[in-house]
Amino acid sequence: METANASGLQRCPTSTLQPFRESLNVPALAPFDAVKNLGRHRPTTEPALVRWLLIVLALLFLALFLVLPLLSVFVQALSKGLGFYVRTLDDPLTWSAIKLTLIAAGISVPMNCLFGVAAAWAIAKFDFAGKQVLTALIDLPFSISPVISGFAYVLVFGAQGWLGPWLAARGIQIIFAVPGIVLVTVFVTFPFVARELIPLMQSQGRAEEEAARTLGARGGQMFWRITLPNIKWGLLYGVILCNARAMGEFGAVSVVSGHIAGRTDTLPLHVEFLYNGYDLTGAFAVASMLTLLALVTLALKAWIERKESSLKL
Amino acid sequence: MSVEVRNLTKQFGRFPALHGVSLKVESGELVALLGPSGSGKTTLLRIIGGLEFPDSPDSRVFFYGEEVTHVPAHKRRAGFAFQHYALFRHLNVFENIAFGLRVLPFWSRPKESVIRARVEKLLKLIQLETFGNRFPSQLSGGQRQRVALARALAVEPRVLLLDEPFGALDAKVRKELRQWLRRLHQEIHVTTLFVTHDQEEALEVSDRVAILREGRIEQVGTPQEIYDHPATPFVYDFLGHVNVFAGRVRDGAVEIGEGRFAAPATAGQTAAAASAFVRPHDIRVTRQPGGPAAFAARLKHCHAVGPFARLELERLDTRESFTVQLSQEQFQTLQPRPDETVFVELKNVKVFPEDYSI
Amino acid sequence: MLLSRQRRVLPGFRLTLGFSLFYLGLIVLIPLVAVFAKTGALTWERFWHAAASPVALGAYRLSFGVSFLAALVNAVFGLLVAWVLVRYRFWGRRLMDALVDLPFALPTAVAGVTLAALYAPNGWIGEWLAPYGLKISYTRLGVFVALTFIGLPFVVRTVQPVIEALDLEVEEAAATLGANRFQTFRRVILPALFPALLTGFALAFARALGEYGSVVFISSNLPLRTQIVPVLIMSKLEQFDYAGAAALAAVMLVVSFLLLLAINGLQWRTARHHQQT
Numbered sequence: 008m009e010t011a012n013a014s015g016l017q018r019c020p021t022s023t024l025q026p027f028r029e030s031l032n033v034p035a036l037a038p039f040d041a042v043k044n045l046g047r048h049r050p051t052t053e054p055a056l057v058r059w060l061l062i063v064l065a066l067l068f069l070a071l072f073l074v075l076p077l078l079s080v081f082v083q084a085l086s087k088g089l090g091f092y093v094r095t096l097d098d099p100l101t102w103s104a105i106k107l108t109l110i111a112a113g114i115s116v117p118m119n120c121l122f123g124v125a126a127a128w129a130i131a132k133f134d135f136a137g138k139q140v141l142t143a144l145i146d147l148p149f150s151i152s153p154v155i156s157g158f159a160y161v162l163v164f165g166a167q168g169w170l171g172p173w174l175a176a177r178g179i180q181i182i183f184a185v186p187g188i189v190l191v192t193v194f195v196t197f198p199f200v201a202r203e204l205i206p207l208m209q210s211q212g213r214a215e216e217e218a219a220r221t222l223g224a225r226g227g228q229m230f231w232r233i234t235l236p237n238i239k240w241g242l243l244y245g246v247i248l249c250n251a252r253a254m255g256e257f258g259a260v261s262v263v264s265g266h267i268a269g270r271t272d273t274l275p276l277h278v279e280f281l282y283n284g285y286d287l288t289g290a291f292a293v294a295s296m297l298t299l300l301a302l303v304t305l306a307l308k309a310w311i312e313r314k315e316s317s318l319k320l
Numbered sequence: 321m322s323v324e325v326r327n328l329t330k331q332f333g334r335f336p337a338l339h340g341v342s343l344k345v346e347s348g349e350l351v352a353l354l355g356p357s358g359s360g361k362t363t364l365l366r367i368i369g370g371l372e373f374p375d376s377p378d379s380r381v382f383f384y385g386e387e388v389t390h391v392p393a394h395k396r397r398a399g400f401a402f403q404h405y406a407l408f409r410h411l412n413v414f415e416n417i418a419f420g421l422r423v424l425p426f427w428s429r430p431k432e433s434v435i436r437a438r439v440e441k442l443l444k445l446i447q448l449e450t451f452g453n454r455f456p457s458q459l460s461g462g463q464r465q466r467v468a469l470a471r472a473l474a475v476e477p478r479v480l481l482l483d484e485p486f487g488a489l490d491a492k493v494r495k496e497l498r499q500w501l502r503r504l505h506q507e508i509h510v511t512t513l514f515v516t517h518d519q520e521e522a523l524e525v526s527d528r529v530a531i532l533r534e535g536r537i538e539q540v541g542t543p544q545e546i547y548d549h550p551a552t553p554f555v556y557d558f559l560g561h562v563n564v565f566a567g568r569v570r571d572g573a574v575e576i577g578e579g580r581f582a583a584p585a586t587a588g589q590t591a592a593a594a595s596a597f598v599r600p601h602d603i604r605v606t607r608q609p610g611g612p613a614a615f616a617a618r619l620k621h622c623h624a625v626g627p628f629a630r631l632e633l634e635r636l637d638t639r640e641s642f643t644v645q646l647s648q649e650q651f652q653t654l655q656p657r658p659d660e661t662v663f664v665e666l667k668n669v670k671v672f673p674e675d676y677s678i
Numbered sequence: 679m680l681l682s683r684q685r686r687v688l689p690g691f692r693l694t695l696g697f698s699l700f701y702l703g704l705i706v707l708i709p710l711v712a713v714f715a716k717t718g719a720l721t722w723e724r725f726w727h728a729a730a731s732p733v734a735l736g737a738y739r740l741s742f743g744v745s746f747l748a749a750l751v752n753a754v755f756g757l758l759v760a761w762v763l764v765r766y767r768f769w770g771r772r773l774m775d776a777l778v779d780l781p782f783a784l785p786t787a788v789a790g791v792t793l794a795a796l797y798a799p800n801g802w803i804g805e806w807l808a809p810y811g812l813k814i815s816y817t818r819l820g821v822f823v824a825l826t827f828i829g830l831p832f833v834v835r836t837v838q839p840v841i842e843a844l845d846l847e848v849e850e851a852a853a854t855l856g857a858n859r860f861q862t863f864r865r866v867i868l869p870a871l872f873p874a875l876l877t878g879f880a881l882a883f884a885r886a887l888g889e890y891g892s893v894v895f896i897s898s899n900l901p902l903r904t905q906i907v908p909v910l911i912m913s914k915l916e917q918f919d920y921a922g923a924a925a926l927a928a929v930m931l932v933v934s935f936l937l938l939l940a941i942n943g944l945q946w947r948t949a950r951h952h953q954q955t
Contacts, residue, residue, distance in 0.1 A: 072830055122697070125695075147710070215407075
């Protein structure tokens with residue numbers, strides 16, 4: 008079984024067997040069975056009526072919880088017309104929020120990428136005591152409330168925190184400023200790449216790297232020519248998820264942000280700022296950008312999953 | 321001497337994999353490392369290839385007299401073919417074979433045209449000339465194994481190491497590849513060690529066989545030597561089916577039931593309980609009491625499909641079961657019936673003192 | 679002997695492990711230790727006063743109760759959705775499959791404002807319910823809706839691969855032994871899915887406990903009525919009551935660790951079970 012992770016973000020391998028099975032016809036029965044044909048189905052599926060009922064029920068649930076909210080974002084965003092929509096997005100405050108969001112993601116994604124590759128290399132390719140514990144610890148940021156994550160950083164870097172006085176004496180402000188936002192973003196997106204790469208590299212084993220070594224490859228050659236090409240899709244997958252979370256994080260960033268529009272607001276914080284200022288349409292206009300980002304993320308994710316399952320023969 | 325290992329010792333956690341193994345391989349030889357799983361044969365091969373390192377400071381590995389014990393794998397120039405091939409899945413066949421040449425330091429890296437020529441020559445050698453653009457996932461198991469071999473050969477290794485080269489293939493392909501490997505070795509003559517658990521494969525392909533058991537070498541010799549003169553009961557049993565009879569040694573002969581059989585190797589030993597090893601095809605079955613060199617047995621079951629017939633018999637005195645192999649011709653002549661009592665004569669009896677165990 | 683001196687064929691073990699431990703310590707462990715250090719500096723009375731005040735107890739009750747209910751609803755519907763996505767072919771299946779992850783990819787603030795608007799008395803859904811006196815936004819029901827939304831993918835994504843891996847022959851065997859389809863599901867399929875279902879439930883529950891962004895918009899956040907623990911911690915932070923916040927955070931961290939431990943244990947057992955069979 009594919010193990011689930013605490014973020015719940017994981018690939019869903021699409022079965023290749025299923026369409027084939029569906030296309031199998033029910034074998035012909037003896038004539039006197041013809042009467043029963045109406046309720047006839049293979050022993051591994053349900054009666055048609057039950058099937059339809061279950062499908063309708065599942066679709067209703069998904070429509071209520073996923074499709075409707077999605078539609079509502081765009082309808083609300085455009086409720087005052089396209090002109091208002093464009094004006095909201097072209098606002099200097101929005102632009103500065105976009106900039107800060109890009110900075111936070113632009114720093115945290117590469118850092119966690121580097122960590123993810125290093126941790127996955129050590130954990131997947133070597134045996135050492137404490138491996139299980141390390142793997143579990145990597146998941147920690149997923150299981151912690153974002154508010155508590157932000158608070159933990161306040162306790163380290165804030166004015167009353169461990170490093171606060173030392174930093175203040177040097178005129179460095181981290182909490183309620185941009186560095187704090189970047190740091191908590193690194194924290195909340197910490198596990199994404201590692202989580203993706205560890206099982207992937209474990210399943211690939213060490214044989215290809217060993218083969219490269221016996222053929223004379225030095226460490227760097229082995230990594231760039233063999234390891235990296237083998238994990239590139241998994242890495243991209245992790246990066247996309249990591250980026251989505253980095254750009255969308257709200258709770259943790261909210262704790263360490265100074266909430267100064269135009270200075271320390273990221274896009275999700277800007278949504279809150281507009282919402283609390285009763286500019287609902289503006290809030291939804293900014294929210295629609297983040298929703299588009301989510302849709303692009305899902306599309307890329309589905310694309311990589313298909314790409315990967317077609318590579319796995 | 322092209323490969324020599326001395327006193328190799330290796331432990332995995334609390335499980336000892338090798339205890340002081342020493343072995344010499346002559347230049348150009350094809351040597352099989354044969355043993356059951358867990359006997360340490362793969363560990364031995366991986367230490368020679370630089371993929372594991374021995375634990376003990378007395379352990380040494382030499383290539384052509386040069387010590388390589390501490391030389392890392394990528395500087396050792398030992399071609400290694402992995403059990404599951406370990407082909408680079410993102411590179412096509414051509415690039416897989418060329419890999420070892422492309423990672424050479426730039427001052428000794430051959431020109432592109434030289435690389436191309438060498439790879440094409442190897443593709444021809446493995447009879448996959450038109451497969452250069454295929455990816456490993458598009459090849460059959462036998463083809464992958466040949467690519468793995470070519471890839472290992474491309475860097476002109478000082479020694480070729482093959483880990484269960486045919487282990488993951490089906491029986492027919494296995495046999496074909498075995499003969500192909502033998503011919504390939506005659507052609508290129510590079511010193512080769514290969515690991516196998518299949519005794520038939522080891523005896524058929526190799527110049528010499530080293531039999532391993534529980535991290536030690538039991539016997540080294542040509543296939544003929546070890547088949548005809550197994551040094552231990554383990555080797556005897558491992559190289560094909562064998563019957564074991566409980567008996568006693570007396571005056572250069574072994575007594576089994578009422579029969580006495582010559583066993584020259586035991587001259588000088590007396591009155592010791594011993595185990596006598598006899599191959600199923602070294603047993604003759606008759607209806608006449610055959611004098612002193614025979615004992616009585618009951619026929620339990622016959623199985624006569626195929627080129628040989630197999631009889632299951634039971635000694636009348638100890639009720640020990642044993643198997644006899646007859647040619648179809650002998651079987652037709654004898655026409656045995658279940659439950660009848662027959663007489664059994666033994667040839668080529670090999671006796672080991674009782675404290676040996678298999 | 680975390681770093682044994684044994685020689686290794688593949689390079690970079692010490693470098694990568696060293697860097698990983700350093701980075702883990704710096705980014706994750708030190709800040710978390712800071713929370714416990716802050717809590718440890720409190721006197722027992724102050725800790726108790728903050729962590730067990732009536733407002734805090736009300737917040738625990740709401741957080742745990744509603745998270746549990748939301749995870750339960752997700753267990754039922756998640757199983758249904760996973761089953762339908764794996765076993766049946768219908769128009770739009772792929773799209774739905776991809777869309778299941780929306781709650782992961784959608785920023786929680788966006789989910790919050792959208793759900794609040796949908797379920798408000800003048801919203802698309804709220805206006806149908808308002809005539810019956812049923813209010814969702816700004817009530818506990820709103821908290822429930824938000825926590826159900828953010829927990830939705832967990833059960834689906836843990837159960838889905840297990841359904842895919844089910845051996846159809848086992849179901850055929852059950853049928854040949856005389857079981858009807860419902861009996862097969864109840865006695866053969868459900869027991870096989872149960873560990874994954876439980877894992878998915880635990881993941882959804884853990885996520886709901888920590889959720890902040892979506893709830894803060896859809897709830898009225900009134901102490902003792904509609905205030906969940908993370909929102910309570912946030913309000914303490916806004917009043918610069920770090921001691922009070924630390925006490926609550928420590929309680930929630932311990933709960934998170936226990937849940938993480940339980941989930942890891944569950945997954946480890948499931949993996950082992952699968953290796954054996």
